[in-house]
Amino acid sequence: MNEDLTAQGKCLFCNAMFPQKQIGIHLKKHLALQEKSESAQHTKKFSHILIDSGLMFLHVLINDYSKMELLDSFLRDIWMDCCGHMSGFFTKTSEISMNQRIKDVFPDKEKIFYEYDFGTTTQVNLKVLRHYDINMKDHLTLLSRNEPLELVCTECEKEYALHICSVCSYDEYVYLCKKCAKKHEKICEDFKDYASMPVVNSPRMGDCGYTGGVIDTERDGTFQKK
16 A cells, blocks of 8 residues: 555544544543443443454444354445355454354454455454443444545556556555556556456455445545545
């Protein structure tokens, strides 16, 4: 990715924007206040989970009695699914069953891993930040997600990128703005036919046939200058 990139996330509760390293701490304050203010008889057990891959991250709150398949379905919808590939959760030594419940899976402060597509694999890390007795309607709530990254065209280094070339991208992506993408078509025969892929807000970007998620779509595109 472009050098000197930083990531920010918006808080679900107050809409304030925070850097990647601070948003989790901020969310904890909201969740702790909510937990403290509620009657114990109306609460359920939830886990605050950080899911990350470099500068891309998700903070979610999930019911401890939900099965791992709910988290799998969420990750497919927001970050991963392109062709219905297989996926799995793993510790360092074994695979985790999709039928296991959240409360039985996550060791505190330790990471587990999620992999989608065992051919062109995309891997992300998951870690529980804290458990809460809280009253939330949904079994899974997206608390924050990184805003689209300010990816600049690697050719002109002026405009924000809309495309990548999956053929010319090896160790680093070739990011292209609209104008430079037109120029790239003339030097890369495959780009016009099949190799042009959209810049999306997901670690799956550029892999297989992935073109974006089906939920939280307003933050799934390219960076828009305000």
